[in-house]
Amino acid sequence: MDTPTSYLHWGFILISVPNLIVIGGMIVLFAIALVAPFPHSQGGEDVRRK
Amino acid sequence: MSAANSPEGMSPSDASSWTLRTRKFVERNVPMDHLLPQRQPYYVGSWVYVFGVITIAALIWVVVSGVVLSFMGPQWWHASSVGRFFNGLHFWSVQLFFIFMVLHLWGQYFMAGWRDGRAATWMIGVVIFAASILTAFTGYLSQQNFDSQFIAINAKDAMNAGGIGAFFNVLNFGQMYGLHVMLLPIVVTFLVVAHIVMVRARGVVKPIDAEGGTRS
Numbered sequence: 332m333d334t335p336t337s338y339l340h341w342g343f344i345l346i347s348v349p350n351l352i353v354i355g356g357m358i359v360l361f362a363i364a365l366v367a368p369f370p371h372s373q374g375g376e377d378v379r380r381k
Numbered sequence: 382m383s384a385a386n387s388p389e390g391m392s393p394s395d396a397s398s399w400t401l402r403t404r405k406f407v408e409r410n411v412p413m414d415h416l417l418p419q420r421q422p423y424y425v426g427s428w429v430y431v432f433g434v435i436t437i438a439a440l441i442w443v444v445v446s447g448v449v450l451s452f453m454g455p456q457w458w459h460a461s462s463v464g465r466f467f468n469g470l471h472f473w474s475v476q477l478f479f480i481f482m483v484l485h486l487w488g489q490y491f492m493a494g495w496r497d498g499r500a501a502t503w504m505i506g507v508v509i510f511a512a513s514i515l516t517a518f519t520g521y522l523s524q525q526n527f528d529s530q531f532i533a534i535n536a537k538d539a540m541n542a543g544g545i546g547a548f549f550n551v552l553n554f555g556q557m558y559g560l561h562v563m564l565l566p567i568v569v570t571f572l573v574v575a576h577i578v579m580v581r582a583r584g585v586v587k588p589i590d591a592e593g594g595t596r597s
Contacts (some may be wrong), residue, residue, distance in 0.1 A: 353480070361484055364428035371426050 411582045418581075424588045429492075432485040433580075439481060440573060442474035444566065451562045455525040475517060482510065494586050502579040509572045516569055519561035522551055533557075 336347045346354075395401050449467050450458050457464035486506070488494075495503035522529050522536075533551045540546040550556055 357480060357484060361429075361487055364432070364484075364488075367428055369426045369428055371423075 411578055415584065416578070416581050422585065422587070425585050429488040430585065432481050432488055436478060436481040436485055437573065437577070439474050439478035440569070443471065443478055444570070446471040446474060447562065447566070459525065475520070479513070479517070482513065486510065492586060493589060496586055497583070499579075499583055499586055502576060502583070505572055505576045505579065509569060509576060512565060512569050512572065516561060516565040519557045519565060522557040523554070523561045525554075 336349055338345055338347050339351060446467050450464075450471055453464060453467075458468040459465070489503065489506070518536075521532050536551045537546060540549055540551055
């Protein structure tokens with residue numbers, strides 16, 4: 332906890348590993364949200380998918 | 382013709398009543414079936430729409446834990462185990478608030494959530510994002526530890542270079558703490574409520590179809 336974190340340096344991009352993990356996790360979560368099936372309640376929608 | 386039977390339902394004296402005009406405006410723009418709907422369109426059945434709700438839930442935890450911290454004070458949140466727990470609760474709920482606010486932003490960006498008269502809703506969201514960053518910044522400056530001192534000492538030069546150092550003094554704990562626990566939370570909460578009411582007034586934006594138009 333008291334040691335500085337490691338950084339990735341690629342050209343002009345400089346990012347800490349924890350930040351990279353958070354951003355990567357957000358992208359993965361966003362992709363999952365797009366494709367994961369959503370539980371539909373019975374009769375809870377205005378319009379049915381045709 | 383009585384006032385109740387007039388075309389607008391208002392007599393000349395009623396028309397000057399700001400409470401009546403406000404009530405009519407609210408009834409016209411945010412009817413209760415829009416504000417608290419029991420059904421949603423089918424396209425709302427996606428996890429992408431849950432990001433905004435999680436952001437609101439995180440904000441509630443931020444406010445609740447923040448109220449407890451402000452009651453008990455820095456000695457408590459640094460020295461006692463329960464205080465450190467609430468300190469952590471406040472910190473991590475802020476992390477979740479920002480993570481899910483950005484995911485909500487990505488979702489709304491890719492579905493062009495500003496369409497069909499929703500530009501003001503989008504712009505208020507932008508202002509909430511900016512106000513939240515300022516709130517988080519003043520929070521980091523209010524920690525009362527070496528981290529907050531480090532941030533303040535390094536940030537003061539940026540504030541001075543930006544020309545706002547005289548009005549926004551990051552070395553002034555009282556100013557930063559006052560902004561963090563009073564002014565900025567009120568601003569963020571008020572804007573979030575306005576954002577939600579505007580979403581409910583117009584409903585969730587329809588998806589973009591394969592041809593680039595809006596589904597009817």
